[in-house]
Amino acid sequence: MQKIESPELKEFRAEVNKWLTENKPAKPSFPLPQSFTEVGNNDQFEYLKAWQNKVYEAGYLGMAWPVEYGGRGKPQEYQDIVNEEMLNVRTPLMVNAVGLSWAGPTIMKHGTEEQKQKYIKPILTADEIWCQGFSEPGHGSDLGNVQTKAVRDPETGEYVLNGSKIWTTLAEQAEHMILLARTDPDASNKYAGLSFFLSPMHAKGVEAKPIYKISKEYGFCQTFFDDARIPAESLMGEEGHGWMIAMSVLTFERGVTGGQAGGNLFEITTVRDVHDTAVDCVRDGKPALEDPILRDELVDLYISERATRLSKYRGEHSALLVPERMHGLGLANKLVGSEGRQGLNAFAVRLQGNQAQLYMDDENAINGGLWQHGQLASFAGSIGGGTSEVQRNIIAERVLNLPKSR
Amino acid sequence: MNLSEAPLHIDCSEELGLLTEAATNYLRDKSTFEEMRKLADTESGYDTETWQELADMGWLGLAVPEEFGGSGLGISELTKICELMGRFLFSSPFLANTLATQVILQSKSENHIQDWVSDLCSGSKIATLALTEPNNDSWEPTAISCTATKNGDSYTLSGTKNFVLDGQNADSIIGSFLIDGKPALIMLDAVITSSLSQLPEKLVNHARRSTRINFDGVQVPTSAVLAAGDDAVRVLQYIFSLTYILLSADMAGTANGGMELTLEYARVREQFGKHIGSYQAISHPLVNAMLLIEDSLSLIYYAATVFDGTWGGESEIASRMAKSRSAEAADLIGRRAIQSHGGMGFTWECHAHLFLKRAQWGQFAYGDPVHQRRHLAALIID
Numbered sequence: 001m002q003k004i005e006s007p008e009l010k011e012f013r014a015e016v017n018k019w020l021t022e023n024k025p026a027k028p029s030f031p032l033p034q035s036f037t038e039v040g041n042n043d044q045f046e047y048l049k050a051w052q053n054k055v056y057e058a059g060y061l062g063m064a065w066p067v068e069y070g071g072r073g074k075p076q077e078y079q080d081i082v083n084e085e086m087l088n089v090r091t092p093l094m095v096n097a098v099g100l101s102w103a104g105p106t107i108m109k110h111g112t113e114e115q116k117q118k119y120i121k122p123i124l125t126a127d128e129i130w131c132q133g134f135s136e137p138g139h140g141s142d143l144g145n146v147q148t149k150a151v152r153d154p155e156t157g158e159y160v161l162n163g164s165k166i167w168t169t170l171a172e173q174a175e176h177m178i179l180l181a182r183t184d185p186d187a188s189n190k191y192a193g194l195s196f197f198l199s200p201m202h203a204k205g206v207e208a209k210p211i212y213k214i215s216k217e218y219g220f221c222q223t224f225f226d227d228a229r230i231p232a233e234s235l236m237g238e239e240g241h242g243w244m245i246a247m248s249v250l251t252f253e254r255g256v257t258g259g260q261a262g263g264n265l266f267e268i269t270t271v272r273d274v275h276d277t278a279v280d281c282v283r284d285g286k287p288a289l290e291d292p293i294l295r296d297e298l299v300d301l302y303i304s305e306r307a308t309r310l311s312k313y314r315g316e317h318s319a320l321l322v323p324e325r326m327h328g329l330g331l332a333n334k335l336v337g338s339e340g341r342q343g344l345n346a347f348a349v350r351l352q353g354n355q356a357q358l359y360m361d362d363e364n365a366i367n368g369g370l371w372q373h374g375q376l377a378s379f380a381g382s383i384g385g386g387t388s389e390v391q392r393n394i395i396a397e398r399v400l401n402l403p404k405s406r
Numbered sequence: 407m408n409l410s411e412a413p414l415h416i417d418c419s420e421e422l423g424l425l426t427e428a429a430t431n432y433l434r435d436k437s438t439f440e441e442m443r444k445l446a447d448t449e450s451g452y453d454t455e456t457w458q459e460l461a462d463m464g465w466l467g468l469a470v471p472e473e474f475g476g477s478g479l480g481i482s483e484l485t486k487i488c489e490l491m492g493r494f495l496f497s498s499p500f501l502a503n504t505l506a507t508q509v510i511l512q513s514k515s516e517n518h519i520q521d522w523v524s525d526l527c528s529g530s531k532i533a534t535l536a537l538t539e540p541n542n543d544s545w546e547p548t549a550i551s552c553t554a555t556k557n558g559d560s561y562t563l564s565g566t567k568n569f570v571l572d573g574q575n576a577d578s579i580i581g582s583f584l585i586d587g588k589p590a591l592i593m594l595d596a597v598i599t600s601s602l603s604q605l606p607e608k609l610v611n612h613a614r615r616s617t618r619i620n621f622d623g624v625q626v627p628t629s630a631v632l633a634a635g636d637d638a639v640r641v642l643q644y645i646f647s648l649t650y651i652l653l654s655a656d657m658a659g660t661a662n663g664g665m666e667l668t669l670e671y672a673r674v675r676e677q678f679g680k681h682i683g684s685y686q687a688i689s690h691p692l693v694n695a696m697l698l699i700e701d702s703l704s705l706i707y708y709a710a711t712v713f714d715g716t717w718g719g720e721s722e723i724a725s726r727m728a729k730s731r732s733a734e735a736a737d738l739i740g741r742r743a744i745q746s747h748g749g750m751g752f753t754w755e756c757h758a759h760l761f762l763k764r765a766q767w768g769q770f771a772y773g774d775p776v777h778q779r780r781h782l783a784a785l786i787i788d
Contacts, residue, residue: 272409295780296780298787299782299786303705307700308701313416313704314707319423325700329700389686392686400669401673402672403681405685
């Protein structure tokens with residue numbers, strides 16, 4: 001059943017669909033990343049940056065953000081329609097994902113007027129890419145323990161950074177970083193000593209080194225700070241308020257709250273895509289789709305996909321929620337999405353039988369080995385942004401009201 | 407066929423909200439563990455005063471048009487009530503009576519509608535369905551081997567039905583039989599029903615009541631035929647889909663009840679100096695169960711929204727998807743409820759087993775998840 005949409009919105013949907021279909025860039029000679037965390041070379045980056053810029057100029061990004069900062073000041077429904085149509089038309093992803101989906105909304109919520117004026121529009125145009133400096137080599141899931149130091153120089157007011165951040169997606173391309181650093185090592189508790197910075201990447205003493213991943217690609221970095229000096233106005237909020245802002249960032253990042261600029265950050269893989277692959281798969285001399293066990297699994301994936309789509313709708317209507325767990329669906333978004341993608345990719349590999357052993361670049365690999373790649377890449381979702389284990393802890397504590405687990 | 411990729415919609419009316427609140431309050435108050443356990447020890451398994459209250463609140467005819475004595479609400483409201491009955495382990499012939507009433511309405515047999523529907527809505531009569539059979543153990547509506555053979559002005563019935571829900575409480579039983587090899591629905595009146603020899607079944611779920619009935623030699627007038635041939639197939643398909651949804655709702659509610667019981671215990675029980683709910687070995691499986699319940703509710707409410715009783719399309723697909731996922735949800739939380747209670751969970755006294763047992767009823771009546779997915783595969787893949 002179609003969602004009931006006003007004539008204006010219907011017309012808008014048709015307009016967006018037409019524009020995206022006509023303006024979708026031609027497939028490049030190189031493979032495109034399936035998620036913003038997988039941008040591994042400059043060709044991919046420039047291609048995606050040009051596309052984001054084009055979408056913004058056409059008026060289809062940041063539609064619900066205020067006009068004075070570069071948005072379009074429209075109701076959120078308009079951006080939602082654009083997002084849905086991007087998936088329908090299967091356009092390339094938005095490369096400035098951190099900027100659009102969590103740094104941007106955070107600046108809109110916690111930033112000063114000046115910061116909004118300065119940062120928001122270049123996020124939308126993709127002229128200034130953002131990266132995130134939260135995790136450290138010693139502290140990933142245990143984010144409250146970050147050790148990167150930011151020491152205020154009493155003479156200049158500048159902060160001097162020392163330490164290192166890891167898993168910094170797009171660090172090489174980024175202009176700015178949202179950075180969580182320790183300003184007061186002697187604070188009353190580990191959280192109270194943290195501050196939040198909008199930190200320039202092109203500063204002396206900041207260096208990003210690419211990390212090679214299990215998928216045989218680059219795509220994120222370790223970022224080192226060696227007496228890097230950043231201006232006083234890089235601080236967001238007050239010293240010691242870093243944890244509160246970081247938590248706010250995570251609600252945007254995990255899709256718990258709205259406010260993002262919009263656009264797709266992943267190439268969405270649907271069960272239908274797997275089904276299409278399955279049609280070509282043979283196992284033990286027979287079409288894979290004749291195998292009763294694989295049929296059962298495929299149907300179960302369809303059920304999960306349906307349920308996830310429906311839960312998104314249900315989550316927006318409080319009357320359809322279980323009263324004891326009003327925030328359950330929102331807090332589960334990230335977990336369900338990342339584990340769903342992982343399960344889908346794993347199944348698509350399993351379907352291929354003997355061929356499942358081949359990887360990308362092998363000329364005989366089914367679908368160019370994309371599923372094998374997807375299976376490995378899917379761990380970015382179940383580990384990055386808080387592991388699935390941490391997500392379960394959060395849901396257990398905040399939704400199921402169970403005592404803290406540690 | 408391709409599954410719809412269009413934006414999905416779920417019914418969310420003001421009536422639904424009001425009904426939910428009233429029903430939650432009523433059932434929480436009425437169906438305490440003590441009351442539920444007391445009823446489980448009775449022969450009928452339900453309380454006649456409560457039954458009359460359901461009638462007075464308009465629940466017995468919830469999805470029956472007002473012109474026939476009902477409340478004129480829809481399948482979404484009915485689904486919500488079934489969810490809440492599961493939530494509070496409420497036992498009564500509600501499901502049996504509701505499904506039988508819907509069969510009469512769907513048959514469009516004016517005489518039967520006139521004679522029965524208002525009485526079934528007012529609580530003065532109870533009806534049920536006899537659709538499944540022990541000799542084929544099939545879960546599909548037209549897998550019928552019981553027969554009705556014409557004999558002058560009457561039919562002679564033959565064959566055995568099982569899992570006749572609340573058969574021992576019913577004033578009328580509607581069964582599926584073959585007439586000349588084609589499906590038919592036949593409604594037995596109160597006199598014939600009371601003369602049947604019914605064998606009460608001993609169920610895992612001791613709060614349910616059902617019987618096994620041998621119809622050999624039972625004579626019914628030709629006017630007892632509610633629907634025959636394609637008409638009967640249509641009604642059977644309609645009622646099976648509706649049953650999938652209502653049983654799914656009952657299971658999702660049961661799962662929610664089991665979840666609350668388990669969470670309450672995990673918050674207070676201490677071992678090794680800590681509340682057991684702080685151990686991830688306890689909490690993470692409960693999170694997994696919660697995710698399955700949330701899936702189920704989304705699928706169930708959607709299935710109720712798009713329900714039209716036809717087969718081959720979205721309505722059938724949605725109802726089977728709901729049944730598959732909610733059976734898994736209810737089964738998982740039922741097991742975790744017992745396991746999380748430790749040794750106490752193994753005792754009759756602890757309430758945990760009540761949820762697993764109710765879940766098992768919903769899971770294995772009218773098709774388990776493997777069965778539902780096999781049919782979905784034929785609809786979606788082939």
